[in-house]
Amino acid sequence: MSFTVADPAKFRLSRSVLYAIGDQPQTIEAASSSSADVVLFELEDAVPVTAKAQARRNVTEALGDLDWGHKTITVRVNALDSPYTFRDVISLLEAPTADRIDLLFLPKVGVAADVYAFDVLVSQVERDVSRAEPVGFDAMIESTAGMANIKEIAAASPRLEALHLGTYDYAQSAHMGVETVGGSHSDYALAQPEIGAVVGDLWHHNVARLVMASRASGLRPIDGPWVHPEDYDADPEGLRVAALRGKVLGCNGKQAMTPGQASIINDVFSPTTVEIEAARRACAAAEAAQAQGQRMVVMSGHAVDRPTVTAAQQTVAAADSLGL
Secondary structure (H helix, E strand, O other): OOOOOOOOOOOOOOOEEEEEEOOOHHHHHHHHOOOOOEEEEEOOOOOOHHHHHHHHHHHHHHHHHOOOOOOEEEEEOOOOOOOOHHHHHHHHHHOOOHHHOOEEEEOOOOOHHHHHHHHHHHHHHHHHHOOOOOOEEEEEEOOHHHHHOHHHHHOOOOOEEEEEEOHHHHHHHOOOOOOOEOOOOOOOEEEEOOOEEEEOOOOHHHHHHHHHHHHHOOOEEEEOOOEOOOOOOOOHHHHHHHHHHHHHHOOOEEEEOOHHHHHHHHHHHOOOHHHHHHHHHHHHHHHHHHHOOOOOEEEOOEEEOHHHHHHHHHHHHHHHHHOO
C-alpha cells in the first residue's frame, strides 16, 4: 500500500441530495418533510437575478422556522464569475441560523484555485463571526475544465467533503448530445450483430472519473441528477437504472430533483443485508487485528486492505444511521 493514504471525510449519510430552490418556498417546505438525507438549497442557476436577495432570506429563515431533523444542509452559492458570491457567503454565515449550515456547495469549479478562493473568503468570515465548527465544502464538477482538473480540485482544501457531477452543464460544456440528462442516448451504441445494437452509457467515464478522484482524496462521490425531458417523475425505472449505475461505480449517492426521486434513490443506495453483514465482519476482523497489535487484517483466510476496511466502516455507519 502507498505510504500516502487520504483519510476519509467526515461521515454523512448522503444517499439522496434534494434540491430546494431559494425563491420557491413550496420546494423548501417539501424538502423539509422529504426522506432526503441532504437538502441542497439553491441560490444559483435556478434563481433569477431579481430574486437573489429574497432567496437568501428565504433560506436563512427556513433553517430556523422548519424542522430539518437529522438532514445535512448544504447551500449552493453563486459562482465566482458572478457579483453575488461574496454576499451569499457573508449573508449565510452571519445569519442567526448559520450554525445549521453544514456545507457550502461550490458551483462551476474549474480549477483548484476556485476552491482556494472560496476557502479564503469563508475563512475570513468565520473568523469574524467566531464560528465554532468550520463549514465544509461540496464542489460541483460541471465543465470539461473541471473534469480535466478534477484530481487537483479534489485535493484543493481540507474543507472539501464531496464532489458532485453536474450532468446538465457538463453535457453543454462537452457538446454532448443528450436525450435524458444523466441517462442513455439512442445514438450512443455499440453494434453487436448477433443481438443487434445495444444502447451504451455515455456517462460511464465521467462518473468513474469522479469516483476515482473523490476516493483518492477521501471525499464522497455524488452522482448528478437524472432529468427526464418531460417530467422529473415521469420515468421512475429510468431513474432507478441510472442510480444503480452510480452505486455500482462507487458513488455514495445521487442528486434528486423531487421528493419522489429522493425516495427511489434512497432505496437504491441503502446498503443491503448482505453488504451490511460483510461490512460488519470486515470491521470485526480489523478490530481483532488492532487488539492483537497486528498490521494485517485477515478475514476468512484472506488479507483485507485498508481501503476495504474504510469502505466497510462507512457501510456500517450508514446502516447504523438507518437503524438496519
